Amino acid sequence: MKIYLKIWRQKDAASKGKMVDYTMEGIEGDMSFLEMLDILNEELITKGEEPIEFDHDCREGICGTCSLQINGRPHGPDTMITACQLHMRSFNDGDTITIEPFRAKAFPVIKDLIIDRTAFDRIQQAGGFISVNTSGHTIDANSIPIEKEKADDSFYAAACIGCGACVAACKNASAMLFTSAKVSQFALLPQGRVEATDRVLNMVRQMDIEGFGNCTNTGACEVECPKGISLENIARMNREYLSASLKG
Amino acid sequence: MTKLIQSSIARKVVMALSGIFLVLFLALHFTINFTSVISPDTFNEFSHFMGYNPVVQFLMQPILIAGVVIHFVMGIILEIQNNRARGVKYVQFKGSANAPWVSRNMIYSGAVVLAFLGLHFYDFWLHEMAFKYVEVNPEDPTRYYAETVEKFAPIWRTVLYVISFGLLSLHLWHGFASSFQTMGLNNKYTPAIVNFTKIYAVAIPLGFAFIALYHHFNPIIH
Missing domain, CATH: 3.10.20.30 (Beta-grasp domain)
Structure with missing residues (x-):
């Protein structure tokens, strides 16, 4: 060719x-x-x-x-x-x-074609984790029963590889799909609920600080995501955010 | 609370809530307008009530105006922020490959609807304010039907109204269902919400267009 x-x-x-x-x-x-x-x-x-x-x-x-x-x-x-x-x-x-x-x-x-995606790292660092004592007394994650449906949804959210295609595809350069996947993967599990309020507030705040655009629900991110991350995660993050804001 | 207003999600929720409020208002507006086709007397009665009831005039009307202003001011703010977020523009960007036209052009359909609102306020609201508060005319519960028919006599106005209703349809087609997603509702009811949105987005503007065309052509035919 x-x-x-x-x-x-x-x-x-x-x-x-x-x-x-x-x-x-x-x-x-x-x-x-x-x-x-x-x-x-x-x-x-x-x-x-x-x-x-x-x-x-x-x-x-x-x-x-x-x-x-x-x-x-x-x-x-x-x-x-x-x-x-x-x-x-x-x-x-x-x-x-x-x-x-x-x-x-x-x-x-x-x-050339190389971009700096450390903005995603900073969003992750703002709350995309759970605090676990790893000093030798770590409880086996499998000892906590989790509904299959929630475990599956969490897994699907965790499939996000943070490539940034969602931002690239969005006409607003919004990072809502990425951030919502990282919020969701923890929000759906009992281990993640403990810090859920601070997590969503801090991650969304960092996302805004980085200068990403606002989501207008065009759905372009979902279509272009190589891992098929669903818009349901954005709705979940919005729910989490609104409820956390009202609590705060 | 200040933090909430500064956040991108909160701004979107403001858009969604004001949008749903305006969608509900449209249904009420359409219902009253449609009576003008069925019964001029009923239309006059409704219009007089809306024009002189103190709760409607001094509570509901300012809330409605605030809803419109909040919706378009926030829409413009979001659009400016979203344009800035891209930075350097793409040489090639195939938006049509992954998102429908209506969802990508809400600012344009919204701008046409806003321009239409300007004309609509000039046609009816300003006229009404002048009638009541500037000229201080006595109440006349029978004038509304005749005034409406007179407004739609020029073809240019009728055409402008019909075109605007077309753009309103496109705006509703994306905006209505999108509001639920913004407020965190994406579940088993979402397909039903999307279907209802499509019916509403076609039926209501089509109904408004029919009313405008009816009042233009009815006096010509008869």
Whole structure:
């Protein structure tokens, strides 16, 4: 396949970026999207040019590191996958593919396609945990009976890999789906109820401080989430937040 | 309480609650307006009651105006914040791939409805205020039907009203069900709420459009 690429190039956080055109020939449908970028980078290095920086780690859809806006959609045209799981067979010979970093004020570009997602870490640090004494007297989590339905919902929420596709897809760059998944995974379990009030208040406050937008329930985040995190989590977080605010 | 007002979720809840209040008001407004098609006398009676009852005039009317103002001011604030949250804009953003047009363009459908409200206030509310408090005319419980018919005589006004009702429909299509999600209601009743929203979003604006067209064409036909 012959593929035409338009890729965002930005020297560093302070520089202004621009789209740069590249042409790739001999691309196989069985190549992963990131392999295609690897080949492009090898060509650039051979020519003595600066390779394109992009984030990746596990390359099997688990780590949430890859963060590419491909043809206007986070992680590309297919659903329920990350960019590393996207294959070139999803494109046709002669296609033009636009590749940009995820865009949000709270996710500043570091270089080319790499963004700083530590805003998510700070939201998590604000309350996305339970306080457990791990000094050797830790109680087995399985000793507390939990309804199957709640355990399942908690598990589904915990499947969030924090890739940021929800923010990238949202027209408001809202982080509600991410934050709500992290609130929900604990709110649904008895171990998480103990600190539930402070957790939701602190995590939402941090989310607002980071400068993410407001949710307008378009549902774009749910469609683009590679792990299928549901909007039900946002409704749950809203309930948790309102009840915590009234208590506080 | 201050913290609550500053939070993104609280701002959204304010939008949702004021929106639901306005949705309920629309149902009442439609019911009264529809009587003008069935019985001019009943319409005159209702209109006179709404225009001269002190509870309606000095309690419910200010609450309604506050509801409208809160809804659009908060909508504009949220829109500005949301635009800022993106920072550098995408070169390519395929919003249609993952969200319906109505949900992504609430600010535009809302802006048209707001502009329409300006015209509607000028047409009826300001006229009413002038009649009662500036010109200090005596009460006339029989004037409302004739005044309404007269208002819809020009085709430009009727067309503007019908177009605005179309945009109101789009605004309700997303906004009504969305309010429940914002307030934390997403459960087994959600499909029923979404279906009711769709019926309401079509039926009420269609009904309003019918009333406007009826009063434009009825005098021409007869």
